Amino acid sequence: MARRRERFPVLAGALILVVLVVWLAGGWLASGPLERQLEFDVGEGEGLSALADDLEAGGAVDSATLFKLRARLLGGGTEIKAGSFLLPKGASEATILEILKGDKVIRRLITIPEGMPSVMVAERLMANKDLVGPVSAPADGTVLPDSYDWQKGEPRAAVLKRMQAAMDKTLAELWAKRTARTVAKTPQEALVLASIVEKETGKPEERRMVAGLYSNRLRQRMLLQADPTIIYPITRGKPLGRRIRQSEIQAVNGYNTYTMIGLPIGPITNPGRDSIAAVLDPAETDALFMVADGSGGHVFAATLAEHNANVAKWFALRKARGEM
Template identity: 55%
Template sequence: MRRFGCLTLFTALALVGGALWAIHDWGGAGPAPKNLTVTIQPGSGLSKAADQLEAAGAIRSASRFVFFAKIFGGGTGIRAGEYGILAHLSQSDILKLLQGGKTLQRFVTIPEGLPSILAQERIMAAPELIGTIDRPAEGSLLPDSYSYQRGDTRQSVVNRMQRAMQAYLAKAWASRKPGLVVHTPQEAIILASIVEKETAVPSERRMVAAVYSNRLKRGMMLQADPTIIYPVTLGKALGRRILLSEKNAKNAYNTYTMTGLPKGPIANPGRASIDAVLNPADSNALYFVADGTGGSVFADTLEQQNINVQKWYAIRRARGEM
């Protein structure tokens, strides 16, 4: 009996010790010396995923991982995708990561006012995307940050950007202010792209939209410098002063030699500029010029504008810019 009692005690201690080891092994620090990226392919079961984790150095033993996962994992399946695994992440946390589908997120950002030629370059340069894209239609992308996963196509990202623009424009157009000078959503995008390029001050957007709306109503030329540059560079920075020949050029964009809107947008406008065009400020202003502080000063008459321009010139001369 004494021998049987000792054997029982030994067995119990061994079981307790084994359980404690299993719990420690499952929940303790993993072997990865640095952060890792592991991609679990669609259709991969737990065993195949474990093999990938072992090969990447995230776990010590695929078979042990599978064994413990079946005991401690709760029976929830894993999800395919690209996962960022932190250094020394435990097997328990790795399984939770795979079960929760918290895949690694990558982003490509289209800033407000970015022309499509530069948006194309950004999307083509985004790592881990596949495929090529043509230059998207100007004004068709909604500026924002878009998440993607490794292996997504560039065209699928463009499609999401364009669907986002279509959805936002439809919503904004439906709640537009009555009596606008723009008569279609496309005209709104065209004018919003000009507003976007003409001011970087959020509080000025509705005033700038009012200026151009008032000019359109009166049949005046918009005379927006960015419309001169667009046919020259497709929206990229000119890098020099506008030439007189460019200012006098007659084309479908130059609003110094034509009345009305250009034939198309000159950039991808953001939400705020779209909103400004669809709800411009109540103002009679027809002109604006830089005020020397990064903003603009507005005028209802040419006489007021000329005074403001002379003040701006005086600021520039004091700065040694003229």
């Protein structure tokens, strides 16, 4: 009889332990209170305690205290990654922790198109209300056009720094692969010429040809006569919105290639990878002139006589369209 009385507390304790484990596991695996999908942000270095409080405040768990307890006992480690995550409707506590420990971070991208000048890059960063802190327009030619990840609350300056680091890395990689045909003597000269190529053609297949044409002009010490170099000192690369004035064509400054021989003193936009590659491996061509062909591209010529004939055709086409 005494032996049975001794066993009773042991059995009772074991039963309580089983009930406790079932209760903990049940709460860990059961559907949660989320009534709709939730975008949940985890800050850099945020600990489990603060995380649990945020989950309770967001309606993802019923109790921050119980979530912390279950996470420590049943979560298999609580190393949480910074970023934004999507928590599905009715997600269990186990599912929530699994998501927050995983790699399915929401990717937020900011895209810098090829040929976007730095003044507009800064405007795009400042227009993003989920980024913080000021940012000024960097020098043109220092930002690589691409799509970049960012996180809520991240400094704009940090995002810009990644864009500039990407340009430094890309330029170094492409410079190492340059061919003997390039006229660029330095990586900076390559950026300057690439920025002109970027602005002069909207057709990817023309980039190497345009690069070849301007390379020929530079070798022969001809005026480059690139219209975008006239516009740059006026708008810093933004669209002019009107026709170029004769006084602007004749302006003398460090960019206007109608009044100076050689390259401008700096890039006139942020060239993309393909335009940089084009000036480092330009097409083999004898072309010295080009004019629009009416389809968004250009027709090229090696002599002034050929060029004048092409210009006449272009003017005739514009008259037929009612543009002149």
